Amino acid sequence: MQARARTTRRYLLEAAARLFHERGYVGTSISDISAESGRTSGAIYFHFVNKERLALAILEEHHATWPGLIGTYMNSDCPALEKLVGLSFEVARAFRDDPVVRAGARLWAERAAIDAPLPASFVGWFETVTELLEQAAESGELNPAMNPAVAARGVVSAFFGLHTISDALDGREHIESGLHDLWLLLLHGLQADPDPAALLERVRRSSPPEPLARVCADA
Known part of the structure; x- marks a missing residue:
């Protein structure tokens, strides 16, 4: 279960990264990331709480x-x-x-x-x-x-x-x-x-x- 959660988290991170790079932080919403990743907004919030935490996670991975x-x-x-x-x-x-x-x-x-x-x-x-x-x-x-x-x-x-x-x-x-x-x-x-x-x-x-x-x- 933990391995699946890590895989999902990484998938969401990369989907968000593509959008942040293309559109910028302000130009990207959780709904956009949901559409890009094919995951629900709830799944994104489960792993990252909010957009700020998602951006922080990308910077930490960077x-x-x-x-x-x-x-x-x-x-x-x-x-x-x-x-x-x-x-x-x-x-x-x-x-x-x-x-x-x-x-x-x-x-x-x-x-x-x-x-x-x-x-x-x-x-x-x-x-x-x-x-x-x-x-x-x-x-x-x-x-x-x-x-x-x-x-x-x-x-x-x-x-x-x-x-x-x-x-x-x-x-x-x-x-x-x-x-x-x-x-x-x-x-x-x-x-x-x-x-x-x-x-x-x-x-x-x-x-x-x-x-x-x-x-x-x-x-």
Whole structure:
């Protein structure tokens, strides 16, 4: 019975996520979600109480996506800057392809309309990127003129700025191409011995993250 309830809850969550992404928080009602999911409003209220709790659940799932993905890259044998770049492409694909991640991004942008305490955003990304850049500094990959914490804020800001623009222009359809071009620019400043094209080619060959760890271990 619990397994069935979890399955139903996830189904409702994904149906709501599709609508929140397409129509926004204010433009989506419980009745809309009921019609999209084929479940009654009562079933939705049973699992989520109200629309605010449903939005909060999507945001929590959005944030829960990242620790496992980050851990896969952190634990690989790749050089730190390759970990960072590879991770960024995986995150970009999640924002483009995962309905819950996409919905979480839109809900966060519309957070003022949601009458519920929401999880903090971006802070974890600053910490993760700072850690990777510190690793790069220790291994001699990072330009010695770069302060890892300061550079991390610039990288994270540029990454999410790219997502905002890509979403507005084409629904993130070309996000990977845009991210490739962004890294060509950023790596010229970040690398101690700049060769952005070669690093990006290594990351391209090693994606997704399981092959990434294997390729780097064999290098």
